[in-house]
Amino acid sequence: MASGFRVTDATLDVLEVLLHGGRDLYGLKIAKAAGRPTGSVFPILTKLEGCGWVVSEWETGDPAARGPRRRFYELSPDGLVQARQLLTERRGTAARSRHRLGPAPRPGWEGSR
Amino acid sequence: MNGDVLLFLATAVVLPLLVTEFGDWCPWLAARLVRWAARHLGDPASCERYQEEWIANLNEVPGKLARLAAAFGYLANLPRMRLSIRHRSGTPMTTWAGLTAATTAPVREVLRAAALLGVEFAVPDLATVLNRRVADLLPAINEARAIGVLAESGNGLVFRHPPIRAALYDEIPAPVRTATRWGTILTR
Numbered sequence A: 001m002a003s004g005f006r007v008t009d010a011t012l013d014v015l016e017v018l019l020h021g022g023r024d025l026y027g028l029k030i031a032k033a034a035g036r037p038t039g040s041v042f043p044i045l046t047k048l049e050g051c052g053w054v055v056s057e058w059e060t061g062d063p064a065a066r067g068p069r070r071r072f073y074e075l076s077p078d079g080l081v082q083a084r085q086l087l088t089e090r091r092g093t094a095a096r097s098r099h100r101l102g103p104a105p106r107p108g109w110e111g112s113r
Numbered sequence B: 001m002n003g004d005v006l007l008f009l010a011t012a013v014v015l016p017l018l019v020t021e022f023g024d025w026c027p028w029l030a031a032r033l034v035r036w037a038a039r040h041l042g043d044p045a046s047c048e049r050y051q052e053e054w055i056a057n058l059n060e061v062p063g064k065l066a067r068l069a070a071a072f073g074y075l076a077n078l079p080r081m082r083l084s085i086r087h088r089s090g091t092p093m094t095t096w097a098g099l100t101a102a103t104t105a106p107v108r109e110v111l112r113a114a115a116l117l118g119v120e121f122a123v124p125d126l127a128t129v130l131n132r133r134v135a136d137l138l139p140a141i142n143e144a145r146a147i148g149v150l151a152e153s154g155n156g157l158v159f160r161h162p163p164i165r166a167a168l169y170d171e172i173p174a175p176v177r178t179a180t181r182w183g184t185i186l187t188r
Helices: A009-020 A027-034 A038-050 A077-091 B002-039 B044-058 B064-076 B078-090 B096-102 B105-117 B123-130 B134-146 B162-170 B174-187
Strands: A054-058 A071-075 B150-153 B156-159
Touching (some): A009 A077, A027 A038, A027 B044, A038 B044, A071 A077, B002 B044, B044 B064, B044 B134, B064 B078, B105 B134, B105 B162, B123 B134
Antiparallel strands (some): A054 A071, B150 B156
């Protein structure tokens, strides 16, 4: 499968978290769930964003109240299909197994964008 | 006697003080390191974005030393981060699906207005069409540049993939296109 970038174990870990990690996933949360250092997940997220697999947006709310904003990441509809396919190819299953992940995504969230 | 007193002072007073002092400095140092790393990412839009994002993440790391270690993590990954950003901004956005997935509604609103002005346009003209200040448009413009929709061209900006501009233009109802065009010309 042509992903357009080098797929490492860390990339698969991040994709797995994005696929099963639930809502409001930001860098630190993704890193913790993937069991990777925080600094190392951002190059992966940036790469995935550049390929259109991942979309991100700033958290909303009063910035004065909480200081710097977090940025939430999720798979785009295209990325969702590609990630499932890639994980099935490389790990045999796209099902959650290796990581401590949050609650499952809301029903119907996949088509919300 | 002097040696014992000095040893006592060093271990019971000076060392704990130094440790406490270092602990107090850790969060400050960590934030400085992260800001420094973000400022060296290359393009201005990414510097601004990751500086805020990384500091927000850093603030949630529990423990002073852990925060410093996390900051060194950002620093260590700076070369990889720069490569990823170069890859992202070097790839022109060529599909409508890609554009809609990668941009927020406010950014697309700015891009639609830009599409009215042509493949190449000047930022002050865009501000006129939207009836907003140039400074207010910068976040949207920077985001569009960062994901490869717009690029600099002379003193203005250009759509990197003209069919994307055409698709944005087609989204605007014909009467709005005409009215906005006339409004722009009359206010020049």
